[in-house]
Amino acid sequence: MHGLAMSMIDEDLAQAILDVASRSTPLLAEVRLEDRIARSTAVRAGQVNSVSSSSDAGMNVRIVLPSGIGFASSNVVSKAEGSRLVKAALSQAKKGKRKYPIALSSESAVRTGWEVRQHKPLAGVSVDEKLEYLRSIDSAVVKTGVKVQGRYYELKDWEILGYFVNSEGARIRSFVPRITMGAYNLVSAKGETEQSLMEWGASGGWEKKDDWNLLEVLPDEVVMLKNQIEKGKRVGPGKYDLVCGPEVVGIAAHESCGHPMEADRILGREMSQAGRSFVSPDMVGQKVGSEYATVIDDPTVPGTYGYYAYDQEGVKARPRYLYKKGLINEFLHNRETASRFGIQSNGSSRCETYLREPIVRMANTFVAPGDFQEDELIGSIKQGVLMRSFTEWNIDDKRYNQKYVSREAYFIKDGELAGPARKCTLEITTPGFWGAIDAVSRKVELSSGECGKGDPMQGMAVTNGGPMIRLREVSLR
């Protein structure tokens, strides 16, 4: 299958459809055209499980009137279909019957293009090469001698070519290639099992997989799980100092900072699906954590899975300091929510594909680095736990009560690691978590994931992470 890197979208078609949409004199009309190619290769227990691909192209029209928003999309690409979408979106926007008229933040109409470059283009990687890579991982896992069932390894990659225009004059071309890897391992020992479902992701080409070092990481993972089964002991319920590794820090940053700071959620737009937020519009400046709790959402980190330069409303992406030194600082906004707060959008509008409406989303959410060495965090703990990674997790729909169960954890005694702690459970409130931090290490590491939000559900490429952090006196079991 050919790649999209050198392809061209019919920009004249987008303009022609926009011209039709603009005749209705809306607050805003947007047209987006998109081409996308996706490829998937999976190996199960060392054997080819599946090889598949998809190729799609389509467009959407979004019309914003004071009375409502209409969005219509189709994967039929033609001027006639575009005119039909305009008619449908306009009709839908007129039927909105909003009690309070919609307004949008004022933004610059940008004319630009941006792309993520690939050193080794994904389109040029053969199925054979991918299968060989997956089988080499499987062989490395098998060679550990650990009994591993499942062993399902899947590579996916996408190329997304987009062209966005709006009635204010914005014209933005974009090209994003992304690659992900999923690994499912179930380790058995002594009649028990431990499971590991892991994901890696990046924006870029085939070369990105080398950053993940999976030929070492996955064998280490299954050996670690075996060690957890054979030597792990349960944590007795009680108060402990807890050091969280970047993976655990990342999920907490995503779930109990990123999500509750989404302005559409705060304003209630997600109330029937992804839920509401413990944060209310008037809480900017209020305390939610210690002075060490600074959480940033930054779409502009190069090469990350959540990278983008301009959001789906044509607003330039920038870092957002969500919690800053323990205070609620800045919500994630699109143009509609920003207008409600009397500010400008911070470029958080994203959609999974051209088929779905853009909504407020995270990108790369992480705790800001501090100035401790990692061994300093552990060295000062008399009795505690290091939770490196997690398995089961969840959080309530106001983003206040969360639970993380360890996949890899160790006891800490007198400043030293003292053997595996199995299925250590932290069940804690959001201020409880962020308020207990008293030290943060220097090195930030990111993990990739698919964030779910919207209706229909839109899976969104994101990363989460941070340095290691230390929480004092939290309840574990």
Added chain:
Amino acid sequence: MTRLSEFAERVMEASRKAGATDAIAEVIESHTQQVRFSNSQIDAMNSWTENHLALFVAVGKRVVSSDVRILDSAEAFARDLVETAKRTPPSKSYGGIASGKFKYRTSRPDRKLVQLKGPSKFALDAISAAERAGANNVGGTFFVRHERVGLASSGGALGSDERASVDLSVRAFAQPEASGHAVCCTPRLSGMDARMTGERAGELAVRAKNPLHGGQGRADLIVEPLCLGSFVQSTSDMMSALRVEISTSMFDKKIGKKVASDEVTLVDDPTKASTTARLFDHEGVPSRRNVMIKDGTLKTYFHNTSTAKRFKTKTTANAGPLTPTAFTFAAQPIPFHPIVVSGDWTVDEMIADTSHGLLLNNTWYTRYQNYATGEFSSIPRDAILAVEHGEVVGSVKNVRVSDNMLNFWKSIDALSKDSEEIYWWDEAAPPSDLPTVRARAMNITRSS
């Protein structure tokens, strides 16, 4: 034969002429309308038109699949895909596709529903009804779905199907932490009762007012259909043979063994009139009712032809989409319409018979520590009503069900007579027909 099945047959034949030994072509045209509402007003109206061709080809054991938007050059695409298959390393575990002389029933979608104009009325009716019941803030969605399918396979399948449905989801708040959730899902427009759905959500929200912090420890759970839907989703998904093969299932080596209490019978029935009724699976095998759990004993996994061969059994007609989706692996057999068979209790009788428990309206974030063992937790949301000594005594908040999913099914001792079709977001999906059940002595935890 319909336009779509003719098209599918042409593509399948082109694949075969190019050298495919097995081929399945599935053509799907869908149109969906959505009314989104929040804060008691419509916030957006969306519509999507999607036309796709999914093609699966095998050359011996060399197997590939692809999904493309419908193109004029579909036959050329088929030839290219067969050439790709020839260059693809063999999948040793591939077991072929279904073959035979297949006969299908006839689909009869509700034309009134297909031609529905003005879907916003249903959203506005639901909002008004919830507010009349005591809610002060209402959100949700109203969907109109219409899909046409044509399928042809080299195994002899040639069919067409047409499905249409409406579904309404209403979440109503009476206080910031007092909410109720109700849904209505139906393949007939006459079955859509927006007012009753809104009223039910509003009433639950009022009952959930002034919640207290819930306690930890053991409690009987009276689980309403919407909440049960989340548990059925992950449970039925783990009955997929592929999930068993990749060790993400608690049902491995449990065929013929007790996986639930004697009271529990779970079937999958896409032949029943419902929002997900279908004439055939993605291989073209006629849909059928499968008993998955009978009186607490696991009877089978969900199979397509290939997984069935590996498990030395026959397909259950549950072949999933030909290419991976956000929620399914490639070549994964899937449930289409799970049904937990009703019992003979009323919900009032369950409450009266419970000395210490919680009545759960809904839940979300059902997550597992280890799919192979079933340890999970889930966070109830919306009305969580405390039951003490046979009576509802108030509502609680901030609790979590932290237990084992096999233990949940084994702890069920009562099922209601009434059941309803439910579907909500992707938490309670696919749509299923469920009663209210009671599970004894489940573990409840909370943040400290």
